[in-house]
Structures are given as structure tokens and as C-alpha cells.
Amino acid sequence: MIEILTSDALAPLSHGFFTRKGGASSGIFQGLNCGPGSSDLSEAVAINRARVAAAMDVPPNHLQTVHQVHSADVVTLTEPLTDRPRADAMVTATPGLALGILTADCQPVLFADPQAGVIGAAHAGWRGVKDGVLEATLAAMEALGADRARTTAVIGPCISQAAYEVGPEFLESFLDDDPDHARFFAGGTGDRAMFDLPAFGLARLRAAGIGHAEWTRHCTYADEERFFSYRRTTHRGEADYGRLISVIRL
Template sequence: MLEIITADALQPLRHGFFTRKGGASSGIFQGLNCGPGSTDLSEAVDINRARVAAAMDVTTDHLQTVHQVHSPDVVTLTGPLIIRPRADAMVTATPGIALGILTADCQPVLFADPIAGVIGAAHAGWRGVKDGVLESTLDAMEALGATRANITAVIGPCISQAAYEVGPEFMESFIDDTPENARFFAGGKGDRVLFDLPAFGLTKLRAAGVGHAEWTRHCTYSDAERFFSYRRTTHLNEADYGRLISVIRL
């Protein structure tokens, strides 16, 4: 049985932040692994993606994902893609296309302007947010007729500050950009600090002028039964990790 987290703020558009429950994968990929870039059996990934497509009421070729590379690049879709382009966000005003983002600690961000009939989805890790993927997504939505004040953006399950330990040089790179970024860090053990990725994303979204922005407040690292986590996999010395999918469609 699939488990789909939804946000009232994105209603009535069909959308969902899928957990790992209800999938066909096994072993370290147990559950709904939707990442074709993983070393999971391709047949299992195909079954999982077909289940997601069915839940979103689209055919499998209309469930679109991109080859994510931690960039600020956005693709505008008017129909199904044959080859996955290298990008980290998608937008569309075409009904029947489901935009899917794969994550395993990074932020999946779903966007909607229901008045203009424009949606977007972004893969927003720290590098992508720092380099402007959220603002690029909003720009691409505006090019399709959306209005920022009418856009809702919801950040789905991602790593929380309590689980995101980084080194001092990481923090310094953020503070060198903008001294106010110090507010996204808290003290950790020794010289380590804790980074608040969802707060960073929410601040960027609100500063960009969206009408509403929120986080579902689910931590991928701390809930192994429901979510895949790259960082948790690394700490456990596992060979690979599954990818969660978050989807929105008109």
C-alpha cells in the first residue's frame, strides 16, 4: 500500500510526497525506490514508477523526471520527454504531465499557481538552493503566465537540522556569501555545526516573493521505515540507497 504525504496548501491539485512504503524493491532498496540511477533491479524501479504513475492517474510515459545534477537549471515541458535532460527543476502548463523529483535527503519542492494553471517541481539540495534553483523555477513559471504572489511552494521530506552535521568550512562558505546565513547553523559536537536546509529553502522562497511557502516537517534521516536517506546510508556503510519521489500534476 503506497503512502502519500500531501499538503493542504497545494489542494486541489493532484500531488504527493511518496514515502518508501508500498514498493517492489528489496534489500537495501526495500520499498518504493524510484531512482533509475541506483543499482536496484531496473524491473523493480519500473514497477515502482508505474505504481506512482497510477496513483497520479497518468501513464508511465507522462511521469517525467530529469537527470539531476545539483544545478539551477530548469526544463519547461509541453509534452513527455524521450531523453531525461540534465537539470534540477521542471515546469509546465500542460495538463496530464506529472512532474517528478527524486530525493534522499535533499529538498523536493512542489510549486503551483492554480489560477494560472502552472506547476513546478525542484530538486533543492544545499548547492542547488545556493546557486538559485528555486528562483530559476519561479522565473520559468512566470514565463508560462504564473504570478509569484499566487504561487504556493511546499518543501517535502528532507534532512532536518538535527541530523545535518557539517564542517566549519561549509558554514564559512555560506557566511562569506551573506553574513545573515549564520542563522541557519547551530552548534554541534567539537568543531562541527548543524545546518538547517529547510529553513534555508523557506527563506529563499519567501524572499523571492511566493504567496505561501511551507515544509511538511518530515526528516528523511531520522525515519528509516518511511524514507530513504543518503546520509544514513553513508553512516551505515551501505553500498547504495533508494530514491524517494515527489510528484505534482495539473
């Protein structure tokens, strides 16, 4: 059975942060792996994505994803694409298009201005947030008629601060940008620090003037039964990892 997490803040729009439950994949990809870039069987990934499309009540080719590259690039969709452009966010005002973001610790962020009939979805890892992918998504939504003061953004399951250990160079790069970024770090072991990715994402959204922003408070690293995690896979020395999908549609 597929499991879909939702947020009241995005109601009444159809959306969901899908967990790994209910898929056709097996082995280290056990469950609903929706990543075509993984080494999972392509047939299993296709089945999984078709199940997600059905849950969102759209044809499989209307479930749109991009080739994510940790950028701040946004694609505006008016019709289904046959390829996956290199970008990390999508926006649309076209009913029937479902915007899907793939993650395995990074933040999936779903955006909506229901009054304007404009939605967005962003893949927001630390690099993308630092480079402005969230602000770029809001700007692209505004180009379609949205109002950021009326827009809601919900950050889905991602890695939490308790599991996100980083080195001194990582911390220094953030402090070089803004000394106030120290508030997103806590002390770790030795010279390590613990980074609060969702807090950083929420702060950027609120500073950009968004109407409402929240995090579902699910940690991908901590809950193996429900979520894939790149970092957990890395710590175990596994060969690959599954990708979760988060989707919104008009």
C-alpha cells in the first residue's frame, strides 16, 4: 500500500510526499523507488512512477520530473515534456500537470498559490538553497501571476540536524556568506558541526517574503522503514540508494 504524507497548509491542492512504502522495487531499493537515475531495474521504476501518477490522478506522462543537478535553475511548464531538462525546480499554471521532485535527504519543497492557480516544486539541497533555488522558484511563480505573500511552501521529509554532520570547510563557506548563518549549526564531535538544513530552507523562504512556510518534520536518515537516505547508504557502504518522490498538481 502506497503511503502519502500531506500538509493541511497546501489544501485543497492535490499533493503528496510519498514514502518508500508500496513500490515494486526490491533489494536496497525496496519499495517505491522513483529515481530513473538509480541502478534499479528500469521496469520497476516505471511501475513505481505509474503508481504515483495514478495516486495523483494523472496519466504517467503528465508526472513531470527534471534532471536534478543541485542548481538554482527553474523550468516553467505549459505542457508535458518528453525529456528531462537539467534543472532543480519547476513551476506551472497548467491544470493536469503533476510536478515531481526526487530526493534522498535533500529537501523536497512544494509551493502553491491556489488563488492564482500557480504551483511549484523544488529540489533543495544545501547547495541549491545557498545558490537561491527557493527564491528563483518564487520568482518564476510570480511570472505566472502568483503572489509570494499569498504563497505557501511546505518542506517534506529530509535529513534533520541530528543526522547531518559536516566538516569545518562546509561551516566556513556558510559563515563567509553571512556570519549569521552560525545559527544553523550546532557543535559536533571534534571539529565537526551539525547542520540544520530545514531551518536554513525555512529561513530563506521567510526572508524572501513567502506567506507561509513549514517543514513536515520527518527525517529521512532516522526512519529507514519509510524513507530512502543517501547519507545512510553512504555510511553503510551500499552501492546505490532509492529516491523518494514528492508531487503537487493543480
